[in-house]
Amino acid sequence: MNKFIMILLCIFLPPVAVFLDKGIGKDFIINLVLTIFFFVPGSIHALWLTVR
Template identity: 75%
Template sequence: MDTKKLILILLCIFLPPVAVYMEKGLNKDFFINLVLTFFFFLPGTIHALWLTMK
């Protein structure tokens, strides 16, 4: 596993919207993740991991 992927995984766990922003940019995935994280932290984390790993 390379360093960039490891950093993204750690960001997915602690700051999911930041990880999605770094991976996908400022698009609908970022805003979906922001809402999921704001209201329910665990779904936001799962969503970020899913987007990062795909």
């Protein structure tokens, strides 16, 4: 069930999902920039980090 919630967060709030999974670091900064400029790549990056 936890993975399901993380996948939903990745789709709707990608930076929050990356923060909860990895904390504040380079992955969070990359995802934040991707989400600000282009929402879909931010979601894909968050999904990739969470499922990996």
